Amino acid sequence: MAEEPSPADVEAGLLAHLNSAGEVPDSRSFASSLGVSHLELEGVIKSLSAFRIVDSTDIIKETWVLTDEAKGYAVKGSPEAQLVAAIPPDGASKDALKAKLGDAFDVGMKAAARNKWIGFEKGNKDLVLRKVENVKDELQEQLKRLENGEVVPDKVIDDLKKRKLITKEKSIWYSLKKGPEFVVKRKTLATDVTTEHLRSGDWKGLEFKDYNYGAQGQPIAKGYVQPLMEVREAIENIFIMMGFTEMPTNNFVESRYSQFAGCKGPYIPNTACDCCFFASFWNFDALFQPQQHPARDSHDTFFLKAPAATRQLPEDYLEKVKQIHQSGGYGSKGYGYDWKRDEAEKNLLRTHTTAVSTRMLYKLAQEKPFAPKRYYSIDRVFRNEAVDRTHLAEFHQIEGLICDYGLTLGDLIGVLEDFFSSLGMSKLRFKPAYNPYTEPSMEIFSYHDGLKKWVEVGNSGMFRPEMLLPMGLPEGVNVIAWGLSLERPTMILYGIDNIRDLFGPKVDFNLIKSNPLCRLGL
Numbered sequence: 001m002a003e004e005p006s007p008a009d010v011e012a013g014l015l016a017h018l019n020s021a022g023e024v025p026d027s028r029s030f031a032s033s034l035g036v037s038h039l040e041l042e043g044v045i046k047s048l049s050a051f052r053i054v055d056s057t058d059i060i061k062e063t064w065v066l067t068d069e070a071k072g073y074a075v076k077g078s079p080e081a082q083l084v085a086a087i088p089p090d091g092a093s094k095d096a097l098k099a100k101l102g103d104a105f106d107v108g109m110k111a112a113a114r115n116k117w118i119g120f121e122k123g124n125k126d127l128v129l130r131k132v133e134n135v136k137d138e139l140q141e142q143l144k145r146l147e148n149g150e151v152v153p154d155k156v157i158d159d160l161k162k163r164k165l166i167t168k169e170k171s172i173w174y175s176l177k178k179g180p181e182f183v184v185k186r187k188t189l190a191t192d193v194t195t196e197h198l199r200s201g202d203w204k205g206l207e208f209k210d211y212n213y214g215a216q217g218q219p220i221a222k223g224y225v226q227p228l229m230e231v232r233e234a235i236e237n238i239f240i241m242m243g244f245t246e247m248p249t250n251n252f253v254e255s256r257y258s259q260f261a262g263c264k265g266p267y268i269p270n271t272a273c274d275c276c277f278f279a280s281f282w283n284f285d286a287l288f289q290p291q292q293h294p295a296r297d298s299h300d301t302f303f304l305k306a307p308a309a310t311r312q313l314p315e316d317y318l319e320k321v322k323q324i325h326q327s328g329g330y331g332s333k334g335y336g337y338d339w340k341r342d343e344a345e346k347n348l349l350r351t352h353t354t355a356v357s358t359r360m361l362y363k364l365a366q367e368k369p370f371a372p373k374r375y376y377s378i379d380r381v382f383r384n385e386a387v388d389r390t391h392l393a394e395f396h397q398i399e400g401l402i403c404d405y406g407l408t409l410g411d412l413i414g415v416l417e418d419f420f421s422s423l424g425m426s427k428l429r430f431k432p433a434y435n436p437y438t439e440p441s442m443e444i445f446s447y448h449d450g451l452k453k454w455v456e457v458g459n460s461g462m463f464r465p466e467m468l469l470p471m472g473l474p475e476g477v478n479v480i481a482w483g484l485s486l487e488r489p490t491m492i493l494y495g496i497d498n499i500r501d502l503f504g505p506k507v508d509f510n511l512i513k514s515n516p517l518c519r520l521g522l
């Protein structure tokens, strides 16, 4: 079996032929004359053209090619002809014909009926009768003619197209001439000076390939930033530009350690630590969220078995929180229920980073004289929720708050306009909402030009006096705050449809590698 000519042989054959014949009118026939596929010759032509050794002119022809189904009919006859041929003089049942013709049955029946080649007995729709003795299978003929590259009338082409029996195929081949740099044998250009060249001295006669200064270097195998972390950084920069400082969400004042990610300390069994898990007190009670609030049961919140409770809560402050829940104060009538300390001591995985805001505001209240503050946090929160395309049992909450004298809802709307416009969301709308710890509260909506719809982009409100005054914050000091998730903007910015592709074991690394730097409003 003749050895498959190598590209070098093909090149030599082509250059020799051009040298003698001066041109190659049809690269297809030349390829078959060399016994190589047109694709192989195409490679050599492209390379020789690049060096202008050969001039190639494209010849493009769009031809109709038969689909596999049509190729079958060209051999076995059209489905309608096959059907008629399968009907004995006294007719045949549909099932019998279906068994015989398979997929061709349905299309055959329709076409044969259309051609009035078949009929049915009155009242017996199942018996198929022949209406013609023999049929002229024009379809098969037309398909064969097309296969032989013959031209067929446009009407036929339209019918065949309608029956999805042909598709347009663009075939391209070349006519070739000698190029301005034509040579019979291309000098292989050296790409390197090797010790061999130096030792043999033949480097003197070498011709070197031009350097392609535009060539891309080797892709650097480097690390990639998880999209969430990229958006996190972009949003952090926005907060910092707006004069906010980050709240420590991984370890806090009284630093005791635990086994949770992000904790720096060694794990000491049965001693509580304040990183991701918290006493319910900071996550709920201090936020004036009543103990029978539905969010406080294990359907929504992950409570800890060990350490199950925190014994160390600031006694005097705890007393004030108890009061405000049980019987009110500061002009509030409170909830009037029997507040339980052990409920507040239950350890849980924080359900929102607002629990960190609570601590920071309490700490701020202890610092005299009061100094206004702008705080932000971006970290994991945990909710015992049903997992779906946009929700996991944990997500990253972004929270911002400003604590200062005389802050109003207008200030909140203003700072939200600034914040979200930096995220590229300029058109905002606010919908009254309810949170146990803010009054008034607003859901935030932004019109997303890409999605052509209003998207809920967060929640916000003014922390209730029942939350702030027991902490010891001065009268007249208000706190405006808002929150959103990190996952939602990241999914929208990276066009990720399912949160599982963004976070967790099924993250698609190519998505991370192939994604440009996040261009968030910056």
Ligand code: FB9
Binding pocket: 354, 397, 398, 399, 425, 435, 438, 448, 455, 456, 457, 458, 459, 460, 461, 481, 482, 483, 484, 485, 486, 488, 489, 490, 492, 493
């Ligand atoms: O992130 C959310 N939506 C969002 C945000 C940005 C975004 O950017 C795109 C590039 C354009 C797109 C969408 N949401 C908040 C709104 C919804 O997705 C919501 O269905 C889901 N929410 C989470 C909670 O789910 C139970 C997002 C999460 C959320 C909700 C509220 C807060 C924080 C996170 C809060 C708060 C708060 C309120 C008052 C005071 C302090 C904090």
